[in-house]
Amino acid sequence: EVQLVEFGGGVVRPGGSLRLSCAASGFTFDDYGMSWVRQAPGKGLEWVSVINWNGGSTGYAGSVKGRFTISRDSAKNSLYLQMNSLRAEDTALYYCARVATSLDAFDIWGQGTMVSVSS
């Protein structure tokens, strides 16, 4: 079964850091780009970051550029999001999604991990 499972969310104070992980299974991880998408409570989807199949190319939304870093480990079939200098507006459910490059779409999604930034 193709599956993405996120973990690492939690409550953090403004200015703090958190590292999210996404474990992939059921497909050849190295064949796909991966992305993070977030959803603030009661709000819409916001694309956060993308990494290509070998980690050689990354992209970030303007709202997180310079604060968040996406990475991947093919040996562990895992995707990561290092989040620094967190702000209240980063509070959201963070989804990991597989990028089907040939489809130009996010074809598999995890269930998300919640990040709350609060003092």
Added chain:
Amino acid sequence: SSELTQDPAVSVALGQTVRITCQGDTLRNYYASWYQQKPGQAPILVIYGKNNRPSGIPDRFSGSSSGNTASLTITGAQAEDEADYYCNSRDNNSDHYVFGTGTKVTVL
């Protein structure tokens, strides 16, 4: 960065047809993909490319595009189609993506 604009909400009678639109300049260069999200659930892909459905998506879902507007049509809406729908495409900076503002579909 680019923006994709959707109507906040639409309603449709059971069994009737509803069209959801998504407008943005980036759609002149890239196809939209469409996602369905039900309360408390992760989004799922329902349409990608010119008009393609992933396996398991009913054929009552279809997509189209013209100029700066992409559309998702549900022909013969069912109660289980009640959900939020989001469009997405690459940004004009092709390393980036952008989601639409989302449309809540209510089936009456």
